[in-house]
Amino acid sequence: MAYMAGDVTRAQHFFDTLARQGVPEAQTALGKMALAGEGVPRHPGIAAVWFYKAAQAGDADAQLMLANQFSSGVGVSRDLEQAYLWARLAQQRGDPKVVEAAGDVIRLARVELPADTLFGLDADVRAWRGAP
Incomplete structure (x- = not known):
């Protein structure tokens, strides 16, 4: 509520507390x-x-968000393999807007990465055991 009210300082404090407790939405x-x-x-x-x-x-x-950072190299080294992996995972879990946005990263990676690399990454996505 603090964030929606424009009190970003207070919101940041609450998000920080929850994020350190492992709450993904706060992170x-x-x-x-x-x-x-x-x-x-x-x-x-x-x-x-x-x-x-x-x-x-x-x-x-x-x-x-992580896929976009790896795709663009903002805050991390540009890594299209990581961008593709995280975008594919997001696509599996996301709402329609996430699915659509992840598709942009995936299309870019499919143009630039070799087919055998994409095949291996798709296997990694299928095998991934993150939280549901």
Whole structure:
């Protein structure tokens, strides 16, 4: 509620407390705040850390955000294999908007990555055992 009311400082405090307790939605929220510099200094690298934690827990929004960071090289080294992997995982868990946005990353990776690499990554996606 604090975030929606525009009190980003208070929201950041609550998100931080919950994120450190392992709540993926709070980790994703902190990542978005760090990426945008909203209530905290802009720091894409810290955003990637929070997104990674939430993505590992199965948060589709975090998986998509991480895929975008790997695709563009913002806050992390550009890595289309990681971008593809996280985008495919997000697509499996996400709502229609996440599915559509992940498709953009996937299409880019399919153009630039060799078929055997994509085949191996698809196997990794099928075998992934993150939280539902």
